[in-house]
Amino acid sequence: MIGPSFLAAFTAGDAFSLIGKSTFFGKLVMLSLFGISVCSWAVMAEKARRLWRIRAGHAEFWRLWDDWTAGRLSGGELQKWCRGHRHLPLAVMACEMEGAATVPTVRRAAERVIYAEVETLERYLMLLSTAVSISPFLGLIGTVWGIMTAFWEMASVRSANLLVVAPGIAEALITTVMGLAAAIPAVVFYNLFVRKIDLVANEMERLRTLVEERVGAAAPTPAPARRPETHERERIP
Numbered sequence: 001m002i003g004p005s006f007l008a009a010f011t012a013g014d015a016f017s018l019i020g021k022s023t024f025f026g027k028l029v030m031l032s033l034f035g036i037s038v039c040s041w042a043v044m045a046e047k048a049r050r051l052w053r054i055r056a057g058h059a060e061f062w063r064l065w066d067d068w069t070a071g072r073l074s075g076g077e078l079q080k081w082c083r084g085h086r087h088l089p090l091a092v093m094a095c096e097m098e099g100a101a102t103v104p105t106v107r108r109a110a111e112r113v114i115y116a117e118v119e120t121l122e123r124y125l126m127l128l129s130t131a132v133s134i135s136p137f138l139g140l141i142g143t144v145w146g147i148m149t150a151f152w153e154m155a156s157v158r159s160a161n162l163l164v165v166a167p168g169i170a171e172a173l174i175t176t177v178m179g180l181a182a183a184i185p186a187v188v189f190y191n192l193f194v195r196k197i198d199l200v201a202n203e204m205e206r207l208r209t210l211v212e213e214r215v216g217a218a219a220p221t222p223a224p225a226r227r228p229e230t231h232e233r234e235r236i237p
Contacts, residue, residue, distance in 0.1 A: 022171040023149055029142040029175050033135060037182040040131045043124045044189045050121075051196045057088040058203055065210075089117040093204055103212050110208035114201060121197045128193070131186040139179015146172025 022030070064081055067073035079098055082091040093113040100106040150168025 022167070022174070023145070025145055026142055026149075026171040026175060029138055029145070030178055033138055033142075033175070033178040033182050036131050036135055036138075037178075039127055040182060040186045040189075043127050044185065044193075047121075047124070047193050048189070051193065051200075054088060054200060055196075057085055058090050058200075061085075061088060061090045061094075089113065089121075089200055089204055090207055092117065093207055097208075097211055100211075100215065103216050106208065106212050106215055110204065110211070114204050114208075117204065118197060118201050121200065125190065125193060128186045128190040132183055132190060135179045135183035135186070137179075139176045139183075142175020142179070143172040146170070146175065 061082075064073060064078055068075060068078045079094065082088075082094040085091040086095070093110060096109045096113050097106050100109055146168045148168070149171060150165040153168060154165055
């Protein structure tokens with residue numbers, strides 16, 4: 001029961017007191033980890049909000065698409081809805097492919113939208129991957145520095161008293177915890193967002209395929225190529 005009682009006695013004021021007693025380098029490492037954590041959570045909140053809106057909007061789009069293919073909705077109404085929801089990749093793609101009469105035209109328009117939308121959705125994900133990569137190493141640097149500080153204090157006072165080594169050990173443990181606290185949520189949400197963006201790209205590929213099939217079925221069958229008449233100079237005497 002020592003653990004729970006210790007955690008109950010350890011307050012936020014105690015944590016700030018330990019941080020205040022850390023060395024300048026330790027505070028610099030902690031400040032860097034705090035900044036990385038704030039940036040990571042800002043990116044995670046923004047991406048989660050946008051992907052949630054896209055998921056809800058795409059569900060509505062496919063419902064309207066099914067109504068249109070079943071004849072319960074006109075093509076003009078579907079295009080009007082898409083023009084009013086340009087924040088959705090599928091709506092942007094439908095507007096871009098509007099009026100395309102051939103399969104190559106549909107494919108080119110779809111590819112432009114897919115590349116642009118995926119690039120937009122992947123924006124700032126590099127911050128999360130950077131946080132995943134460097135946060136544990138910053139925490140490790142703080143850990144090593146705190147232990148080195150504890151040994152330096154022991155050598156300077158020629159004593160292994162707990163009051164001498166406690167600040168350095170506390171600095172080492174705090175930086176370790178901060179490094180893990182910054183890296184673990186970042187890696188979880190990074191993998192989640194990459195998967196969700198892949199699903200959005202798959203939906204756009206599905207829409208491209210459906211439009212290509214409709215355009216290909218509606219296009220007239222080209223007449224077979226006819227060889228021109230043989231010129232008299234081509235005849236072998």
